[in-house]
Amino acid sequence: MRPGASFTLLFHLLPFLSTCFSSEEYEFRALLSVRSSINDPLDALSSWSNSTSFCNWHGITCVDHSTSHVSIVRLSGKNLTGSLPSVLFTLPFIHTLDLSSNGFSGGIPPEAFSNLSSSLRHLNLTNNHLSGPLPLRSDGRDKIINSSLEFLDLSNNYLTGEIPDEISNNFPHLKVLDLGGNSLRGRIPSSISKLRTLEFLTLASNELVGRIPPELGEITTLQFIYVGYNNLSGEIPPEIGNLTALNHLDLVYNDLTGAIPGSVGNLRKLRYLFLYQNSLSGPIPPSIYNLTALISLDLSQNDLTGEISEEVIQLENLAILQLFSNRFEGTIPWSIAALPRLQVLQLWSNRLSGEIPADLGSQNNLTVLDLSSNNLTGGVPEHLCYSRRLVKLILFSNFLEGKIPGGLSRCRSLERVRIENNRLSGELPLEFTKLPLVYYLDVSGNGFSGRIDGRSWEMPALQMLSLARNDLAGPLPDSFGSENIKNLDLSENQFSGGIPAGLGRFSELARLKLSKNQLSGPIPEPITECKKLVSLDVSKNHLSGEIPAGLSDLPVLTELDLSENRFSGEIPQDLGKTGSLVFVNLSHNHFHGSLPATGVFLSVNASSIVGNPGLCGETARSGLPPCTAAVEKKPRRFSVTVLMVGLLILLLSVLLFLLIRRRGREHIYLKKVEVNGNGVWEVRVFDEKASKVITADTLLTSIKEGTVAVPDGAGDGMLFAVRNTTDIPRIGWAEMTDMGRFRHRNVVGLAGACRSETRWVLIYEPVDGGRSLSVALGELSWEKRCRVAVSIARALHCLHRRGMLLHGNLTADNNVVLDGDGVARLLINVFPSGCEEGKRECTEEGKDVYSFGVLLVLLLTGRCHVDAEADKHGGVVEWARYCYSECHLDTWIDPVMRGPIAEYQDEMIRAMELAVRCTSVDPTQRPCMKEVVKVLEKSVEKPGSWVSNIKRALAI
Known part of the structure; x- marks a missing residue:
């Protein structure tokens, strides 16, 4: 018998069983049928047998000791699977049924709800695998399924469909309704207002749309509302202010607009107000400062304006205040410092100015303070x-001045400190380098001076340290008090002396950046013991000696920059043998001998090895002279050369023949026609199939009629995309013909082109089932988005190799389409680069890399370059950069992506790191597209064991 069949049969036999057996006998047989019909891998129901009374069975509680009737069935978290045992819903004396946190699947059987026991008060089915719609539809009458049910929790399943209007008629006395964490769609029914005893309502994490029904304000018993993480729109209804019993209001992660209604100030019992991640505008209504019971107020990530009032002092119970990522102006209210219970204050990414209140922290228990990205002085x-x-102090990107205060230097509770990019000065206090719990310390981009070697660094928890871009001098210390450092950036200072050999003790070191100092001497051999090293940058120093052979054995080394030093000797021939090395820069040193034959050097850019007169190589891209072999068998070489020359001549002859033959047959031609009112137009068709349906006459007719469209359904039904542009620089028919003949799997080829004196009209080959990336994005899983990134990176790399660059920015709307098979293809407007092939410093190529970085941010976050939410924080690039360095993945990853996000967390962080590099303000710091392709292919498409090591090393 199939699982669940016994339940269905039992329902049909209920009238018969109730007359043939006593109630106790019926309950006994019903429970045994449950055990026989579900899967119980943990033997949680092993006690369910004939040998004992069912009142003694595991998970069963009877009404009382004298009456053997089942009152409670509590089987939460027992790993039970199969169909929902709906016979339990009908037990005549059952009060509580808890089957939560199991693996029950399939739909909720309609008979389970239609035959609910009248005694049932508490039903909990959360955290299962239940699917399908809620079986609450009536037959046209206001049918009451259960007038006694008070608690209904169906959250965290896979339920679909709409929330039925009948829910209020079916369960009129509900106090708790939790449908969160499903896939429910449609609107919140206004009929829900009939649940006049409802106290707890959560519909969060579904796909609900439309407005919040104003009728919700009629349920005056409500204490908890949680409808966040949906797609709700419109304004917050002022009727919310009628819910005077409300304790918790959570409307986060929707698209709510308009002002926060002043009626919110009526909710005098409100303790938690969460409105973050919406599109709310206007100032904070003054009435909010009347909510004296508030413990947590979070209005962050909206479009709120105005000033933060000094009236905030009235919120005497406030422990958490989060107003970040808005457009607040003015100064930080000094009254905030007087809030006695304040623990978390986050005002980052606004337009606040003036000084930080001097007494902040002196009258409260601050644990988190983030005022970064403002204009504070x-x-x-x-x-x-x-x-x-x-614990957490974040003040970066302001205009703060002066020294680090003594009180902060002695703050031994600190764990994360970011004060970079300010105007702080003086020496780093001795106590400041002895904070025992700090794992992340960034003081870069200030004016700190003095030496850091003549002190004892005692920071055992330290994992990330950046002292970059200061005026620190003297030798580097041998230790920083921690052997767990993963990221060490001491670049752009005045450090001198040698690289300490003690750095080799940092077994977790992933990134070491010492560039732009005055360091001298060799790279110490112990550095090669840092087996998790991903990036080593010692460029622009006075270092000398040879490259340590041990660098070749580092398993995850991806970037190596030794440029602009005094290194000499030969490059180790097995450098790059592990395959992980994708970027190397050895330029402007004194290396000699031949380039290694490993992967990164076989396609190395000339700019990465220039300035080493003694180097030679065999690759054309290197720009180096060929190496002379020590021993040659000249007669044999001569014969081989003659043979190769002969084969080459033969091959060229065949190609020339085919080219002449093709030119005689293909439909590539140039036609010049004068069109009245539109000047003289030149037309060329590149695609043989297109030439059968796109003729010069049809194109010119379209132009004459004032359009640039190709007739739909022409020929065999092909539809050609058309783009009209007046600004393609430095391009003529020769370059356009190169574009027309260019074909790549991930590029939409040109089918034809027209040119007048003022503009071009480009016609692209048809893309079956094509959709723009912006349209398709919401349906793409992480794996599919990865494939899109790799495809577009390959296309750009191929274009750059041919000396072509994109014209304009790369966008999901205009440049990227997905064909019917889901393959990403690039629509190109290109022009000659004028750059040396593959040259990283080329400004124009850097623009393409930047655009790709923005596209990668879109694939990760769902936010486009013109996203209003990101724009108010300085643009999507700055927003992404902050999120990558400061926020948990859950706060920036696109929430519409379904699936096991945690499984791909490392890959997502790796991809965001690449996006941040691609969008670097300094074009010379951006990777070339070849490097981008390698990183994506290795870390996304074919991750091996070394990639896992990279991911672990970067998880700071």
Whole structure:
């Protein structure tokens, strides 16, 4: 008998069983049928047998000791699977049924709800695999399924369809309704307002649309509303203010617009107000400051404006205040410092100015303070860590001045400190380098000076340290008090002396950047013991000696920059043998001998090895003279050469014949026609199939009629995309013909082109089932988005190799289409680069790389380059850069992506790191497209064991 069949049979036999057996006998047989019909891999139901009373069975509670009737069935988290045992719903005396956190699948049987026991008060089916719609549709009458049910939790399943209007008629006395974490669609039914005893309502994490029904304000018993993580729109209804019993209001991650209604100030019992990640605008209504019971207020990531009022002092119970990523102006209210229970204050990415309140931290228990990315001036207050509980201090990208205060230097509770990109100065205090819990310390981009070697660094938890872009001098210390450092950036200072051999003890080191200092001497051999090293940059120093042979054995080394030093000797011939090395720069040193024959050197750019007169190589791209072999068998070589020349001549003859023959047959031609009112047009068709349906006459007729469209359905039904442009620089028919003959799997080829004196009209080959990436994005899983990234990177790399560049920015709307098979293809407007092939410093190629980085951000976050939410934070690039360095993946990954996100977390972080590199402000720091392709292919398409090591090394 199939699983669940016994339940169905039992329902049909209910009237018969109730007359043939006593109630106790019926309950006994019903429970045994449950055990026989579901899967129980943990033997949680092993006690369910004939040998004992069912009141003693595991998970069963009877009404009382004197009456053997089942009152409670509690089987949560037992790994039970199969169809939902709906016979349990009908037990005549059951009060509570809890089957949560199991693996029950399939739909909720309609008979389960239609035969609910009248005694049932509590039904919990959360965290299963239930699917299908809610079986609450009536037959046209207001049928009451259960007038007694008070608690209904169906959350975290796979339920679909709409929320039925009948829910209020079916369960009129509900106090708790939780349908969150499903795939419910449609609108929130206004009939839900009939649930006049409802206290707890959560519909979060579904796919609901439309407005929040104003009728919700009629349920005056509500204490908890959670409808976040949907697609709700419109304004917050002012009727919300009628819910005076409300304790928790959560409307986050929707698309709500308009102002926050002033009626919210009526919710005097409100303790938690969460409106973040919407599109709300206008100022904070003054009435919010009347909510004296508030513990947490989060209005972040909206479009709110105005100033933060000093009236915030009235929120005497406030522990968490988060207003970041808005457009607030003015100063930080000094009254914030007087909030006695304040623990978390996050105001980053606004337009705040003035000084940080001097007493901040002195009257409260601050644990998290983030005021970054504003226009704050003055010094860092002395008392921020007065409570000795400050864990996270983020003040970067402001205009703060002065020294690090003593109170902060002695803050031994600190774990994460980011004060980079300010105007701080003076020496780093001795106490500041002895903070025992700090794992992330970034003071870069300031004016700190002095030496850091004559002190004892005692920071055992340190994993990331950046002192870059300061005026620090003297030798580097041998230790920083931690052997767990993963990222060490000491670049752009005045450090001198040698690279300490003690750095080789950093077994977790993934990134070491010492560039732009005055370091001298060799690279110490112990550095090659850092087996997790991904990036080594010691460029622009005075280093000398040979490349340590051990660098060739580093298993995950991806980037190596030794440029502009005084290194000499030969390049180790097995450097790059592991296959992980995708970028190397050895330029402007004194290397001699031949280039290695490993992967990265076989296609190395000339700019990466220039300035080494003694180098030679066999690759054309290197720009080096060929190496002379020590021993040659000249007679044999001569014969082989003659043979090769003969074969080459034969091959060229065949190609010439085919070319002449093709030119005689193909439909590539140039025709010049004068069109009245439109000047003289030249037309060329490149695609043989297109030439059968796109003729010069049809094109010119379209232009004459004032259009640039190709007739739909022409010939065999092909539809050609057309693009009209007046600004393609430096291009003529020779370059356009090269474009027309160019074919690549991930590029939409040109079928034809027209040119007048003022503009071009480009006709692209048809793409069956084509859709723009912006349209298809919401349907793409992470794996499919990865394939899109790889495909477009390959296309750009191929274009760059041919000396072509994109004209304009790369966008998901205009440049990237997915064909019917889901393959990503690039629509190109290109022009000659004028760049040396593959040259990383080429400004124009850097623009393409930047555009690709923005596209990669879109694939990861769902936010486009003109996203209004990101624009108010300085643009999507700056927003992505901040999220990558400061926020958890859950806060920036595109929420529409379904599937096991946690499984791909490392890959997503790796891809965001690449996007940040591609969008570097300094074009010379951006990777070339060849490197981008290698990184994506290795870390996304074919991840091997070394890639896993990279991911672990980068997970700082």
